[in-house]
Amino acid sequence: MSGKTIAEKILASHSLSDSDIIPGTIINAKIDLILSHFGTARVVLDYRKIKPSKLRKVFDPSKIVVILDHYSPAPSERIAAVHDIIRKFVKSQGIKFFYDIKEGICHQVLPEKGHVRPGMLIIGGDSHTTTHGAFNAAACGIGNTDLFHAFVTGQMWFKVPETIKFNIQGNLPYNTTSKDIIIKIAGDYSAEVARYKAIEFSGKTMEDLSIASRMTMSNFSLELGAKFAFGVPDQKVVDWVQERTTEPFNLIKPDLDAVYEKAFNLNIDDLEPQVSCPHTVDNVKPISEVIGTKINQAFLGSCTNGRYEDLEIAAKILDGKKIHKDVRLIVTPASQEVWLKVAKSGVAETLINAGAIITNPNCGACFGGHQGLLAPGERCISSSNRNFKGRMGSLAAELYLGSPATVAASAIQGEITDPRDY
């Protein structure tokens, strides 16, 4: 019998079905952790339909994390009412882990607070739940009905995915980041390359990357269609997680003879910064082909690139400089912890002196909720994850995706700019 991939091992250890864990099989599995944000409101409405009412219970109040990160703080009375519904539900169900509007973006807060450990099976009512693959967890997004089912039963059906492998070698050139690698992958292999599949990232480059940089890649893997997106299972993960929790865990490594549907080999020694152009993430061009494109806004934030190292690299580029007079630079730290760190280290001061606006940690501008939407005809360079038509405000606006370094350099020039020149 052949060996197993990380996805196959984690699904096998959580399966409630008798079936062999081979790609394509559908199994029922028990879930270790459920993440739920704004969409919790729909779950609450579903709960009200349960009869008899004594069965209106979550399966385990200690295995659900509810967090208010979309529309935070509430920008309207309507949203305030939704938040109110969620807070009351959390209290009445005794849900142990609730993070209110101040904490930040779910995919940053979850690992920071020690909820994510290697080997876990995690589902979340948010597509970018794949982020937690950076911590060697099998984590994927789902919709609200599946979420409701999981809240009640603690279980979900899973199709065992094929696994594809990206073996990445080489050293990142100056002022290029892991974002450039993952955008390059989208451009070369399409936004469908990992559709319904698990990704395993491997190779020397991945080993060299920080946990934050790996999170960026696991996060953006959703835009490649991925179900799970595992970083390298190494000591860096162990050290990071052990700083956050005392709960025990084991790293899950793939067997040497694990079967991959496909393996891709990349060398990034000569990687140019990459940009996803309107209106799909895989409409990718190297920066040299889009330099000079005028912008009205630059956005630095999101669960993809709102971490300390992202704001730090931007601050290094912006240090002692001013952003272009016709550009708005909106910076959203990914969490309260990140915000505090940039406040203490001087990164925040550098950004503000350069002309940036720093918002509270939340999902706002990235998903087109609030705090930085675009008018018709406007153009934005963003460190976030989607550039669909209408994603950040007007249907007639244009969104370009790039690394935090590209966002910072472009904010200075008022046009898309190569960060290697800084």
Added chain:
Amino acid sequence: MALTGTKAIKAYKDILKGKVWVFPDNVDTDAISPTQYLSNINAAVEYTCESVIKDFPSKVKDGDIIVAGRNFGCGSSRETAPIILQEKGITAIIAESFARIFYRSSIARALPVIEIEGISKEFKTGELIEVNVPEAEITNLSTNKKFRGKKFNPILLNILKNGGLEKQLLAELKAQGKG
């Protein structure tokens, strides 16, 4: 907030017939369910997919069926995407491929979703289609050509037949409450 429940879920039928809307590759969830109407389905239905097919929201009729290219429903986990299409009367979606979360949520909402390679080239908007759900067999009634997808796993077909995952679970709980 106008969060709709299951009112748009119609009783399960083995055979569906309707008029076709052909959609391109990579129709994303922001196009189907625009962010500005996320908590207001009644408003969202007026604008769904307008950035892809301008007159879709005004002309789509109850019982129509979508035939799409690759990666239909890519993007967000918002379940409002399949919900809005159901609210508009869409009874099934046949695509060359679906984004994972959209696929799951459609099954959960009892909206049959069937993958068939190359299918979007076999239909024109306005043609008539017949969908045999359990057999995953599609007929273009205008050209009389037949196509076959992969049959549903029994767990998924049951969810469709039970009127969706929510209804299925509520029925199980009700039975449990009596037990």
